Amino acid sequence: MFRNQYDTDVTTWSPAGRLFQVEYAMEAVKQGSAAVGLRSRTHVALATVNKAASTLSSHQRKVFKVDDHVGVAIAGLTADGRVLSRYLRNECINHNFVYEAPLPVGRLVVRLADKAQVCTQRSWKRPYGVGLLVAGLDESGAHLYYNCPSGNYFEYQAFAIGSRSQAAKTYLERRFEAFDKCSPEELIKDALIAIKETLQGETLTSSICTVAIVGVGEPFHIIDQQTIQEMIDTIEAREESPYYERTIEIQDGRNPDAAPMEI
Amino acid sequence: MFRNQYDTDVTTWSPAGRLFQVEYAMEAVKQGSAAVGLRSRTHVALATVNKAASTLSSHQRKVFKVDDHVGVAIAGLTADGRVLSRYLRNECINHNFVYEAPLPVGRLVVRLADKAQVCTQRSWKRPYGVGLLVAGLDESGAHLYYNCPSGNYFEYQAFAIGSRSQAAKTYLERRFEAFDKCSPEELIKDALIAIKETLQGETLTSSICTVAIVGVGEPFHIIDQQTIQEMIDTIEAREESPYYERTIEIQDGRNPDAAPMEI
Amino acid sequence: MFRNQYDTDVTTWSPAGRLFQVEYAMEAVKQGSAAVGLRSRTHVALATVNKAASTLSSHQRKVFKVDDHVGVAIAGLTADGRVLSRYLRNECINHNFVYEAPLPVGRLVVRLADKAQVCTQRSWKRPYGVGLLVAGLDESGAHLYYNCPSGNYFEYQAFAIGSRSQAAKTYLERRFEAFDKCSPEELIKDALIAIKETLQGETLTSSICTVAIVGVGEPFHIIDQQTIQEMIDTIEAREESPYYERTIEIQDGRNPDAAPMEI
């Protein structure tokens, strides 16, 4: 095979200036079950597909709370994701202890990216095989980041990773301009629709997805299955009508334009 | 062989984003003799097949007590399993010493998974070649986890690992909805039947299996051979009747719905 | 392939006295999106092309502020660039703390080059895959350096790196003699035209480029998108006239010949 000498060691450059082992690790993210994230000005919603290994097992956790103001959704090697989540949790705790203030999301994401970068430059380690959607709220508002095995990170309005995430991305690209002013409920509904897109016709039920939200006045939490199921039912009802108009409703008297970080 | 350059080092990703060495280690679990676990709301039962290496030897221990409220059953490399069991034991002792309370099962399982994950990311080590069914009781009730060489773990209602475990899984899938309210005795009987399924027609005797239980009011213990043999006899008697109805009997006046963790 | 035994390890010399792995890492710089830098006697402008990974994401940061008097633009592996930027930031902070004076740009650049050189002489690491244009102002005036993965650095009047940078370099070579006396505004305009050259006919908009400036009286800062867009519009208006003469205008009453380092 023509590329056999440059793609087995993470410290070996190919003649074209590529690090194949890093690219292969990014492939592992594409194999994981899908995760999506969406952001309004005040809230971020995360959603993942949870496929249980068997009918006997609960599904693997794919959404992790990091702190009151941050959480992650992962796609790829779950074990790597869990280890990185705990690293994030420690960083938040330590920052809070020293500064008595939550760690800004952007700085947390950089630390995570640096940890990943180190693994792309040591011959006796391997790049992490997991992508993380980091959702958080800080003084500069709500944020959604994607951290990649290569040590890169990107800020997104909305994003989807994992297997068959292309369908979700297409949906999100069509809709993302409306997200900025969405209510949390609307974000969650869009997250559910995006997740539905990755299922390729499979029925979406509350048991095969996890949805979490963080935002102004709402610490990061996973939404209970019953609420999700009700939302799914609403979505499906609407979809059955030939064309459905979405109306953005400010709910609970909360104003999405309000200043962030008042958890 | 076409895949020869990506599958000899645990830190090498394949172009498709897989870690072959981790997958091969998981294969080692499938080679081990079978282990099953079942969980009711208050109890967990573990059972393993014990094949003695020869008529002269006792069988290898496949069930390990970790603490009063936790125990494990293993399939795969017994030496790796033993080393990991001792790690679990130390974690429990240390936690107990510091907090004067038993270590919650879920946290124990995460530490075990993290230890396994490290071995999938260092070029001079190898992934552990053992799968562990962790059974435990804590304030949130009875739990059954499966820890995998990849550093993943899953919570199960019931599960079977090791060679020919598919037959046991099929049985458990058919029956698992009833387990939640089972008495300990019923759990053990179902464990024995599941073990029987893996034997492919071989006769089940108390000498070739080990059964352990942990639950409300019952510290983790291995059930003595005589009791097991009596249960096996009962099972076989019932099986001989053309169709047997199972009745759930609350025994010993213990109520399976009672609050857990009163060992 | 004839060169297969000398090009997989950074500590292996080829018979012709070359280090192929270092050359391959330099290839990674050519794959990154373009970055340009220009220097007058008192100011340095940096500009980068920002291609967002998708319509949903913000683009990756390619320009980093290091200190009030220094900043960098990168091309190549963004993660490596970010890690090196933080190294630069630490060096500046430490120097400032000890000497209560900003770290001269030339010395900062040498430290960066030394850090890169180490990675070309250890078998268990890899050369960094990123090129950095370092723009700074110190007592000896404004400076523009290019730091290369090989551990070399060069001082430039103007330079372009990254994909399709050849077109920008051609433009800069034609124009560079005029830069020395340019006003900051003129520098930025030339930077924008150079960036435009790398786009191969694509339209230049303020959303796909980042421009930063540092100079006398101007701490390093990224110029806001609106200002950039206005400049782009001016450039395009002028270009539409058959031949356009550029006039160097001293703006804002600032004299570019003034003594540097009065930020």
Add this chain to the structure above:
Amino acid sequence: MFRNQYDTDVTTWSPAGRLFQVEYAMEAVKQGSAAVGLRSRTHVALATVNKAASTLSSHQRKVFKVDDHVGVAIAGLTADGRVLSRYLRNECINHNFVYEAPLPVGRLVVRLADKAQVCTQRSWKRPYGVGLLVAGLDESGAHLYYNCPSGNYFEYQAFAIGSRSQAAKTYLERRFEAFDKCSPEELIKDALIAIKETLQGETLTSSICTVAIVGVGEPFHIIDQQTIQEMIDTIEAREESPYYERTIEIQDGRNPDAAPMEI
């Protein structure tokens, strides 16, 4: 050869979930000269074949005293066996010093197994190439263990390892049910017969075998050559009679059913 890529490094799993290097080390045990062990309720006898390298040399020691209550017989690499024996000796001394009580045999065996396991999980070491029969007496009675290069251990009623040990095992399997109540003398005689089985027609003399015993009232010691020769003569005399009945005789007024560990 089809299996050439998975069998040269102890940290490499084969696709079928095997560690070939560990299996090859176990092969080294089969190449060593034979060792047998037998256990009654109160005593354990060990016996080894001692083939001197030449008529000029004494034979290599294959039986090692570890403590008053424990000893080992080895098959495989003698140097590895000697190093492990000293490790056992140190463990016993340290335990005795701290707790003023002999180290229980089962715990000693686990420590030995753990030491062996470590060598199956480090790329810069090799698994030990020796099998150890550990004979000991503690408060729970007499014990015979077999420790294997894989880090596994097994408790046995009687066992034989090393070259041509199959013949000895066949003999022991036919006879082992009687061992539990045997007197020490009977155990030794059976050990001698088992050793004889491995010689394939070669004459058994006291000079080519070492026999040791440990039990109630008898610290671990190697039996002197003269006693062994007398026993061999007795065995051969009996064998010459067409069919010989073995009678279990309680000798020296010692009762094999007595409580153990009164050395």
Add this chain to the structure above:
Amino acid sequence: MFRNQYDTDVTTWSPAGRLFQVEYAMEAVKQGSAAVGLRSRTHVALATVNKAASTLSSHQRKVFKVDDHVGVAIAGLTADGRVLSRYLRNECINHNFVYEAPLPVGRLVVRLADKAQVCTQRSWKRPYGVGLLVAGLDESGAHLYYNCPSGNYFEYQAFAIGSRSQAAKTYLERRFEAFDKCSPEELIKDALIAIKETLQGETLTSSICTVAIVGVGEPFHIIDQQTIQEMIDTIEAREESPYYERTIEIQDGRNPDAAPMEI
């Protein structure tokens, strides 16, 4: 290729007793742009060819001041040369601090050579890819050394290294007997002619060469471009006359036979 097994690791000897990797590193010196050095009894001149990477860049520094009494010119990997120059600088500073006297040139050269030798005997490093001409003055007079990647050093009356240095060496060999009594100006002129020889017909201008001198009464310094250009003009004028006689002139009242080291 027949020599493929001995030339990829610096710690591997070839059957003929050669270290190919060291020889390959020496090849890197030949690839660098040329450097020459000449020595009179009281002065040493260094000169290098400076080819700028582009018209936009300044050239890379190839001459480094180490201390008032020592300087180096390099050919080969500039990054390696820079790192070694700083090492030299530190050695001089430390010696000066401890002994309050400049470090003799010969001892400095040995330390440099030892640092290079270490890199030829460690498998995880590579030999330095740079040659250094070390010019210095101490109590024993003016010295010119050549330090090679192999860890060897040689004292020279005059020497040239780098690409096309053979032509310069031919010139120097024809002339070197006159150097001992040359004035500094004469040395510099010869250095310029030697540099000219390496240019293969290209015109020598002050912008493509750097010249430095150290000697009695003259701390190591790089000669300013204007002076160099004037000298080049004189040389070219003389060359145009059919045969030119060189007259050694004592200039500035300085006597080249005077005792050295009075900087």
Add this chain to the structure above:
Amino acid sequence: MFRNQYDTDVTTWSPAGRLFQVEYAMEAVKQGSAAVGLRSRTHVALATVNKAASTLSSHQRKVFKVDDHVGVAIAGLTADGRVLSRYLRNECINHNFVYEAPLPVGRLVVRLADKAQVCTQRSWKRPYGVGLLVAGLDESGAHLYYNCPSGNYFEYQAFAIGSRSQAAKTYLERRFEAFDKCSPEELIKDALIAIKETLQGETLTSSICTVAIVGVGEPFHIIDQQTIQEMIDTIEAREESPYYERTIEIQDGRNPDAAPMEI
């Protein structure tokens, strides 16, 4: 070659359970010039063939004094042998310092064997390439051991190692039963005859052999060349008579049955 994948690394087992690198190191012993050792009840004699590298050189030392009561003769890599001899010397000195008594020979030999064993279990070392005949006297009498590169050791009545040692061994096997009661002089003579056997017809002279003795009343010392030559002459005179009877003579009034260790 069929065995090419298991025989280049000392930590790699062959499928048949062999460590080829250890066996190859033992081959190095066979390449060294011959060494013999013989033991009576009270004395041990060592003898080696000393082939000088040229007529100009003295021969290499092959017999080393370790302590007053111990010495060694080596065959194989002399440098390895010298290093191990010094290790032995240190062990003796340390023991003597701590316990004020000479280190028993058997314990010394075990330490040496353990040092050799370590080198058979580390991938970054190699087994020692030397065999040692250790001759010593302690409270349990005179001892002769052979230490092998594999980490094994054997006690011998008499032994020969090195090139063409088979002839010497044949002689020793024919004669060894008489050695136990030999006088030191007789031992030396037998050593000389054994050495003569390895010379394949070459003439034995005192200049090509070294003989040493240790025993009751005789600290370890190398016997002077003149005495050796006289003994050689006697041997040859006797050999010329058609059949020679050896008479054991107690010389110097010393009784070989006397208690040992009264040096």
Add this chain to the structure above:
Amino acid sequence: MFRNQYDTDVTTWSPAGRLFQVEYAMEAVKQGSAAVGLRSRTHVALATVNKAASTLSSHQRKVFKVDDHVGVAIAGLTADGRVLSRYLRNECINHNFVYEAPLPVGRLVVRLADKAQVCTQRSWKRPYGVGLLVAGLDESGAHLYYNCPSGNYFEYQAFAIGSRSQAAKTYLERRFEAFDKCSPEELIKDALIAIKETLQGETLTSSICTVAIVGVGEPFHIIDQQTIQEMIDTIEAREESPYYERTIEIQDGRNPDAAPMEI
């Protein structure tokens, strides 16, 4: 090539018990320019051929003073030789500091040999590629040793190493019996003739050889070129006479039989 798997790593034994990498390093000694040494009872002379790399350079130093009573001449890798010489120098200084007496030559040589041996037993180093002739005087008289890359050393009456040393050795073998009583002058003359033999017809001049001497009343020093040239002239004059008789003359009233070590 049939021997390709055992000759690239110094820790790999060949099946025949050889360490090819050590042998290849010894080959490097043969490639170096020649060095000879000769010893009388009271003096040792060393001589080397010095081939300057070019007419411009001084030759590389091949003779190093270690202490007043010891010096070395090297053949092979000069850098390795220089590093080892400094090691020797340190050993002498340290010994002198502690014991206030010069380090005996034999002990110095053993330390050097041990340092070389270590490099033949570590996979990440390489054997030194240099042979050293060590000349010294101590209380036991004058000594000449040859230290080899293998970690061996030999004492010689006279020896020659390096390229074309065979001719010198032939001369020395013919003459060596006379050396013991030679005057220092005679030794030097014989050294010069031996050096001449290695030149294969080239003319011997004082500029291409270095000669040093150490002995009773003469600290180690290199003999000045003029004296050497006069001796060369004498030798050549004598050689021109058809047959020349050498007369041993005691010069300067010094008696070569005098007790050594009175420097």
